[in-house]
Amino acid sequence: MDDVAEFVQQRPRLFAIAYRMLGEASEAEDVLQDAYLRWSGRATVETPAAWLTTVVTNLCINRLTSARARRERYVGPWLPEPVATGNDPEGAVELKDTVSLGFLVLLEKLTPPERAVFVLREAFGYTHRDSAEVLGVDEAHARQLYHRALARIGDARRRFEARPADGTKLVESFIAATVDGDVQGLEAILTEDAAIWADGGGKAIAAREPIFGRGNAAHYLAGLAAGPRALTARLSVVEVNDAPAVLVHEAGELTAVLVPEIHGTTITTIRAILNPDKLAYLRSQLG
Template identity: 85%
Template sequence: MDDVAEFEQQRPRLFGIAYRMLGEASEAEDVVQDAYLRWRSGHGPVQTPAAWLTTVVTNLCINRLTSARARRERYVGPWLPEPVATGNDPQELVERRDTVSLGFLVLMEKLTPPERAVFVLREAFGYTHRDSAEVLGIDEGHARQLYHRALGRLGDERRRFDARPADGTKLVERFIAATVDGDVKGLEAILTEDAAIWADGGGKAIAAREPIFGRSNAAHYLAGLAAGPRARIARLSVIEVNTTLAVLVHESGALTGVLVPEIHDGAITTIRAVLNPDKLAYLRDQLD
């Protein structure tokens, strides 16, 4: 197998690693492309290409995460990951559904870059502590310690993200109908008492700068959207995003938002709304 064919065989897995590491699809693509350039520029004898490429991609991601932390601290409003359509994506992105949901990617922001690397390699790709240590250039004991630190930081919250989510189609349909109708009572009926809305506009789209907490506040906020002038031209549809059902918002044919409800025990606990146009670019390309 020539170098190009070898790399293309590895590309989906490398993207799966980079996306889980960074939470940004466009950045993950850049990392994979950077790895490709390094692969093509001459790498000497490589006994196991998959291991060599994994090492390059993982360490590129660690470097990018280190600088991304500072950018995210200056981000306007809540920061959310970039959504990706997963309905027809390769197994590398969907086989461990819990590690690619928007909620879990947000939760992993608690981890340091090395902790995130070890956690992703082990939980999503089945790496042993020894394998992870070789990728990061550390000893096995340190890799084990990083993994257990990651588990401690994530705590019991990670249990919310079940790898076998229940079918929430009817609930999402009720959510759309109640939102479009501005039906506060209907929305309150499907939201938990402690429901929350996190909207990521990044200063480039109209969005709440602070999260909205509580069933009543969330219901009134959503119902208020139906009364706005943009609601008349908005068209809503449902697809699978980050392995869960999500609502796409199109205005005049252009994708302007993605609303991802998080469902537990038959009710919506959290709604993450990605409205920043920069963060919708990758998904737009997937849908075209």
Template identity: 85%
Template sequence: MIEVVEFEQQRRRLFGIAYRMLGEASEAEDVVQDAYLRWRSRPAAVGTPAAWLTTVVTNLCINRLTSARARRERYVGPWLPEPVATGNDPAELMERRDTVSLGFLVLLEKLTPPERAVFVLREAFDYTHRESAEVLGVDEANARQLYHRALARLGEARRRFDVRPADGTKLVERFIAATVEGDVAGLEAILTEDAAIWADGGGKAIAAREPIFGRSNAAHYLAGLASSPRAPAAHLSVADINNATAILVHESGDLTAVLIPEIHDGSITTIRAILNPDKLTYLRTQLQPLA
């Protein structure tokens, strides 16, 4: 029983690490469960359970990322991370909430698995280079090199996700109103000139298989959704998803899409839409108690 309690005390933090590493909530849950089984069957007592479990989870994620890369290269259309609710429980994903933004997780796809591990541990969980080195089983100099290589790969783009816009909710409400009304001019007024739409249907839901670039193209595409045969049955609401004000689309009571706008300087720069039903499973379970 004590062993179970010790593990449960670490579960949220472990999920937070695994989700940031993998960008997939369902896979992160599997990793945490695998870590639990290893915890129960370990041959000897562990002096520091948190460190031991972090090492297990991180290395399980590194192994999974290697095979995930191949799957994502064969993915139908753009691949986006699985969305998770972040507004119900401030401790849900632990530590720096900006590091679970969809844009940030997409950015992490540029990194190799070891680079991603070191970057996540340091940026989201304040691990030192020495602590990261112990988790990965490398020397401190190597861990430091991995971190700086990650910084170089990500460049200035990572700074975009440091602050959550205070006007996010009002802007998203304007976006919803303009989309529902098919108001092209209204949409163009809140989109940046280089706005982009990325839709993840995974071949299992109707979605644009190529990104849509440019203010005019994006506005006309969004306005066109209002005339879709499915539009009258769709119910739109807002929720805190991946540390952003997002739009939930329900049809006949079922969650069918999540749209997460990325906002900078009072305008929407990117809209990421997750429609693949498999990627909405975890979020459905999170939202179920609220239904």
């Protein structure tokens, strides 16, 4: 197999690693470009998959280190970039069970090395020895990094392990209640401690502080439906990050993605991405 074909074959898995590591599809694509340049200029390697995984993971660790400083200066809440997973023609999010927005937000609690070891083990089944080889540390250190990650995340990760069977119907009910400005209908769908997080990045109108509580969230959503922009908005349901999400189009342009986090038959959290830069990759996927 020639170099290009080998890289193309490995690409879906490499993107999946980079996206989970960075939470940004655009950054993951940049990492893969850097990795390809190193791949094309390398000496012969015995195990291409292992070599490429090592390069991509360590490039991501370097980017995460600098990204933390940028995210501290970010305007309003920072959320991951959404990706479409319904068709996933390129395998962009292999093993989708660890790609939910909530899970990616949870990973933000980890240091870059902890995140690397956790992602490799939880999403791709790497042993501690395999992870140690990727990071260039001894096995005991890799094991310690993994257990530190577990301690930081705690039991919260269990929330994202099961996808509700009726999620799409619940999201459709959420859309109907929002469009109608039905506060009571929204309150029936939301949990008492529901929260809304909106990422406008200073480039789109969005709440700069999270909105907490069933009543506050319901009135906020109903208020959006009463605004002038709602008259021309078109809402649809598409699978985003392995969950049913609401796409908002205005004048044919994707302007927002709302991703509800569902527990049982209710919605606990709504993550709204409005920053146009963070919607670029999803736009390219949707065509």
